[in-house]
Amino acid sequence: MKILVLVRQVPDSTTTIKIRPDAKDIERTGVKMVVNPFDEFAIEQAVLLREKRPDVQSVTALIVGPATAAEALRTALAVGADDGMHLQDDAFTALDELQMAALIAAVVQGGGYDLILLGKQEIDLDSGQLGPALAEALDWPHVGATVKLEFAADGKSFVARRRIEGAEEVVQLALPAVVTADKGLCEMRYPSLPNLMKAKKKPVKVVKAADVPGLAEAVGRVGGTALHTFQPPPARPAGKLIAGEPDQAAKELVRLLREEAKAI
Amino acid sequence: MTNDILVFAEQRNDVVHPAALQLVMPAKALAATTGGKVVACLIGDKLDNAMAAVEKTGVDRIIAVSAPQLGLYSAVRYRTALATAIANVEPRIVLLAATFMGRDLAPRVAVKTQAALATDVVELTISGDGALDVRRPVYNGKAFCHVSFPEDRLAIASVRPNTFSAPAGGSGAARAALAYTPGPGDDRINVQEIARSAGAVKDVTEADIIVSGGRALKSEDNFKILYELAQELDAAVGASRAACDAGYQPHSRQVGLTGKTVTPRLYIACGISGAIQHLAGMRGSKVIVAINTDKEAPIFKLADYGIVADVFKVVPALTAEVQRLKG
Numbered sequence: 001m002k003i004l005v006l007v008r009q010v011p012d013s014t015t016t017i018k019i020r021p022d023a024k025d026i027e028r029t030g031v032k033m034v035v036n037p038f039d040e041f042a043i044e045q046a047v048l049l050r051e052k053r054p055d056v057q058s059v060t061a062l063i064v065g066p067a068t069a070a071e072a073l074r075t076a077l078a079v080g081a082d083d084g085m086h087l088q089d090d091a092f093t094a095l096d097e098l099q100m101a102a103l104i105a106a107v108v109q110g111g112g113y114d115l116i117l118l119g120k121q122e123i124d125l126d127s128g129q130l131g132p133a134l135a136e137a138l139d140w141p142h143v144g145a146t147v148k149l150e151f152a153a154d155g156k157s158f159v160a161r162r163r164i165e166g167a168e169e170v171v172q173l174a175l176p177a178v179v180t181a182d183k184g185l186c187e188m189r190y191p192s193l194p195n196l197m198k199a200k201k202k203p204v205k206v207v208k209a210a211d212v213p214g215l216a217e218a219v220g221r222v223g224g225t226a227l228h229t230f231q232p233p234p235a236r237p238a239g240k241l242i243a244g245e246p247d248q249a250a251k252e253l254v255r256l257l258r259e260e261a262k263a264i
Numbered sequence: 265m266t267n268d269i270l271v272f273a274e275q276r277n278d279v280v281h282p283a284a285l286q287l288v289m290p291a292k293a294l295a296a297t298t299g300g301k302v303v304a305c306l307i308g309d310k311l312d313n314a315m316a317a318v319e320k321t322g323v324d325r326i327i328a329v330s331a332p333q334l335g336l337y338s339a340v341r342y343r344t345a346l347a348t349a350i351a352n353v354e355p356r357i358v359l360l361a362a363t364f365m366g367r368d369l370a371p372r373v374a375v376k377t378q379a380a381l382a383t384d385v386v387e388l389t390i391s392g393d394g395a396l397d398v399r400r401p402v403y404n405g406k407a408f409c410h411v412s413f414p415e416d417r418l419a420i421a422s423v424r425p426n427t428f429s430a431p432a433g434g435s436g437a438a439r440a441a442l443a444y445t446p447g448p449g450d451d452r453i454n455v456q457e458i459a460r461s462a463g464a465v466k467d468v469t470e471a472d473i474i475v476s477g478g479r480a481l482k483s484e485d486n487f488k489i490l491y492e493l494a495q496e497l498d499a500a501v502g503a504s505r506a507a508c509d510a511g512y513q514p515h516s517r518q519v520g521l522t523g524k525t526v527t528p529r530l531y532i533a534c535g536i537s538g539a540i541q542h543l544a545g546m547r548g549s550k551v552i553v554a555i556n557t558d559k560e561a562p563i564f565k566l567a568d569y570g571i572v573a574d575v576f577k578v579v580p581a582l583t584a585e586v587q588r589l590k591g
């Protein structure tokens with residue numbers, strides 16, 4: 001089994017988001033970039049499979065992004081991926097999510113991968129499109145928002161649980177397949193300093209637009225949305241603090257929720 | 265391409281998802297601009313009740329794709345079925361609800377039909393050049409962004425639940441049935457069962473009201489006071505990650521960045537500090553209440569109503585007051 005894990009680099013979740021004066025993007029200087037938390041679960045799952053199953057040949061980590069994205073790729077390598085692929089080209093920056101899926105499909109096609117793992121969502125644009133879109137572009141089945149993954153003994157199929165409203169769907173799939181990870185699947189181990197050093201020696205292949213045959217056609221078939229104006233979230237009106245003893249305050253809150261907010 | 269707007273009316277067990285009925289309002293507004301009709305598409309096995317519920321929202325036409333294999337959701341079968349409906353209607357815009365199903369299905373359908381897609385949108389308009397333009401939250405709700413669509417391609421958008429309300433009082437929609445013809449890969453996902461995670465207790469993504477507890481609750485046992493209030497309000501119980509990690513509540517109840525994103529009518533945060541990652545999951549709530557002993561807790565910055573006091577005193581008092589008013 002050959003596993004590919006997709007890694008995305010995103011602003012740390014504690015980042016204060018400021019909009020640029022021209023509203024075309026957010027301020028990016030000084031923003032701390034980290035591995036997308038949902039992709040962390042996917043990386044750990046890939047490495048766990050590699051450690052537990054003798055039939056797993058390799059785990060390759062793939063990232064699309066500028067030179068600075070290499071740091072996120074290195075985290076995946078330090079945690080246990082064998083090698084990396086860095087899709088790095090100015091031509092990739094204008095792609096929307098569906099086009100990104102088309103790009104990755106074009107790169108991955110014919111690579112002999114059996115399982116592609118990634119987070120269910122990226123915490124910057126929060127679109128959640130990549131996993132299912134990539135599966136469709138490859139014409140593979142997928143399971144989204146997976147919280148549990150169990151392989152059959154022969155390593156050719158698995159049973160996954162995925163989170164839905166108040167319940168979990170239990171689905172069975174044969175490889176090849178795309179699996180997107182949700183919180184609960186596993187937590188990524190801490191990449192130790194020695195492993196981060198060793199990760200620098202692991203092979204990383206840089207892929208440019210010119211290296212991807214049929215890219216323009218594949219990308220031109222789908223998507224084409226553009227983010228054009230950013231705004232801060234609407235300001236919430238100042239809140240009311242309700243004073244008094246707990247009993248009185250509770251009564252007043254219920255009154256306000258009924259009469260003023262009409263929420264109950 | 266027609267000027268019609270196609271709405272995917274997601275259902276399970278012949279019950280339409282409330283968020284799917286909420287799509288009809290924006291669909292009608294878009295249809296008024298494009299000069300088209302609103303067509304609803306249902307996919308499943310038994311669909312009678314679901315179709316009746318959709319008809320009440322006042323859509324112009326209902327298309328049902330029904331087959332025994334469509335009884336449970338499968339990403340690949342539903343993709344084929346929805347693509348069939350799209351080929352039949354040739355709409356300009358397709359709307360889905362950004363539910364677990366909608367999030368899973370929309371990207372597949374978009375690639376299959378060579379469309380463009382935006383997910384989790386909260387505003388939809390037709391721009392001067394006739395293309396769809398939407399607004400959606402990004403960076404876990406810390407910003408919003410307008411997204412433009414290309415003019416020459418089918419536009420698909422999933423709409424954030426509870427952004428619009430469901431219209432009522434409609435009747436007399438034309439009905440049609442479309443056959444489901446399995447595609448070559450359609451049997452590759454075998455949905456075995458739907459396992460309810462926490463008995464009959466409402467999930468945070470299904471509730472209009474959420475009573476949520478944090479580390480301050482100190483034990484699973486103490487969450488009982490939240491369940492009692494939730495019972496009176498017909499609410500679901502949520503929790504912070506600190507409370508879930510400590511084992512007070514299962515992770516399926518976690519609200520936030522790595523938990524569930526919720527947009528209820530009312531969110532009551534009990535003993536939750538309001539860390540940025542928690543806010544990421546609930547800042548879209550219509551009314552927010554915070555109960556916390558620390559008046560500096562960041563949750564108060566977001567709250568519409570706040571009480572600076574002990575949850576163990578305030579929450580039972582709230583339960584008693586709601587009970588008293590119900591008589």
Ligand SMILES: Cc1cc2nc3c(=O)[nH]c(=O)nc-3n(C[C@H](O)[C@H](O)[C@H](O)COP(=O)(O)OP(=O)(O)OC[C@H]3O[C@@H](n4cnc5c(N)ncnc54)[C@H](O)[C@@H]3O)c2cc1C
Pocket residue numbers: 013037477478479480503504505506507518519520521522523524534535536537538539540541542545555556557558561573574575576
């Ligand atoms: C990548 C990442 C993802 C994360 N994802 C999530 C997520 O999805 N959801 C999430 O919630 N967090 C998430 N977190 C964690 C988050 O940063 C906080 O640690 C967490 O939300 C804190 O939970 P809390 O508010 O219950 O606990 P605390 O921050 O400890 O707050 C407890 C609060 O209770 C108050 N209190 C104490 N006793 C009482 C009392 N008797 N009555 C009233 N108030 C009282 C205190 O004043 C305090 O404000 C994430 C963090 C990271 C780094």
